[in-house]
Amino acid sequence: DIQMTQSPSSLSASVGDRVTITCRANQSINSNLNWYQRKPGKAPKLLIYAASSLQSGVPSRFSGSGSATDFTLTVSSLQPEDFATYYCQQSYTTPITFGQGTRLEIK
Amino acid sequence: QVQLVQSGAEVKKPGASVKVSCKASGYTFTTYAIHWVRQAPGQRLEWLGWINAVNGNTKYSQNFQDRVTITRDTSASTAYMELSSLRSEDTAVYYCARDLSVVTAPLFDYWGQGTLVTVSS
Numbered sequence: 001d002i003q004m005t006q007s008p009s010s011l012s013a014s015v016g017d018r019v020t021i022t023c024r025a026n027q028s029i030n031s032n033l034n035w036y037q038r039k040p041g042k043a044p045k046l047l048i049y050a051a052s053s054l055q056s057g058v059p060s061r062f063s064g065s066g067s068a069t070d071f072t073l074t075v076s077s078l079q080p081e082d083f084a085t086y087y088c089q090q091s092y093t094t095p096i097t098f099g100q101g102t103r104l105e106i107k
Numbered sequence: 108q109v110q111l112v113q114s115g116a117e118v119k120k121p122g123a124s125v126k127v128s129c130k131a132s133g134y135t136f137t138t139y140a141i142h143w144v145r146q147a148p149g150q151r152l153e154w155l156g157w158i159n160a161v162n163g164n165t166k167y168s169q170n171f172q173d174r175v176t177i178t179r180d181t182s183a184s185t186a187y188m189e190l191s192s193l194r195s196e197d198t199a200v201y202y203c204a205r206d207l208s209v210v211t212a213p214l215f216d217y218w219g220q221g222t223l224v225t226v227s228s
Contacts, residue, residue, distance in 0.1 A: 032212040043202055043218035044152070055216065087152060091212035095168040096142070098152040 002027055002090050006099035012107040017078045021102045023071045023088035032092035035064055035073045038101075039084045047086075048073060080106075109133040111203050111219035118225045124191040127222045129203030136184035137161045140206040142215060143177060143188045147199035157206065157213070158186060193226045200224075 003026040013019050023033065031051040036044035046055045048064035051071055061076040075082055083106050088099040114128040129141060142157040156167035158177045165177050171190070179186045186203055201222045204215035 034214045036215075043204075043221060044215070045218075046207075046214060046216050049207075049214040050211070089152075089215075091208075091214060094154075094166060095170065096154040096213060098154075100151045 001095055002029060002093065002097050004088055004090055004097050004099040006086075006088055006102050008102060009100065010103040010105065012105045013078055014107045015078050015080055019075050019078060019104065021073045021086055021088075021104075023066075023073070023099050025069045025071075025090055025092075028068045029090045029092035031067050032090055033064075033066065033071045034089045034091060035062075036087045036089065037082075037084045038087065044087060078104075109205070109217045111205060111217055113201075113203060113219040113222045116223040116225070118227065119193050121194055121226055121228055123193050123226075124189060125193060125224050126187055126189040127201050127203075127224070129186045129188070129219050131184045131186070131205070134205075136179075137181055139209070140213070141177075141179065141186040142204045142206055142213065143175075143186075143201065144204060144215075145199040145201045147196065150199075153199075155188065155190075155201075160186070190224075193224075195226050198224065198226045 005024045007022050033051045035048040038044045047058050047062050052064045063074050086102045110132045112130045117125050119125050137160045143155040146152050158165045174191045176189045203219040205217040206213045207216040
């Protein structure tokens, strides 16, 4: 199975901050990397697919980059509604696997 | 609007089976595959498998190969996930998710609300 490792596991930031979350695969997954946001008691929400494509309806302050084994999710200016847990997911091969999550908290 | 509505919470004893349903609406059910993902307490999201809604073909994670069965009823626009030989480690919230991709790598654009399955004696 492809192992996905996110860093950091948790992050404290303030409204207006720029934050970056990284995701690393233990083998190349090309650009088959998706990012999800999850709020307590809710299902995950697709933010970024294919490493850098913004899902319809997602604010442009979210962006993704990377390829092969190293990927990043950036939020350019945090808004109150962005405090949540973020997961990366590789869909290069089955079994599809997820990162352990990055919890983004208000400082 | 697209919705995936799952069946309600379940409490099962070890060794039993559970079947969770996922009813789709707001789109043509056979256009997109359905995947199943779970999250146990304190654990990461874990993929169980998926079903091609057109022909019923399935693929399962090797971690669940012998215990999971995913089916669908196109007339009811509903997918099902059955997990057998339950053990306490199967206590988790189970999600169905629609796969937006048709020819590219899977990505999940709509998710069900989740079904809590508790395995306890």
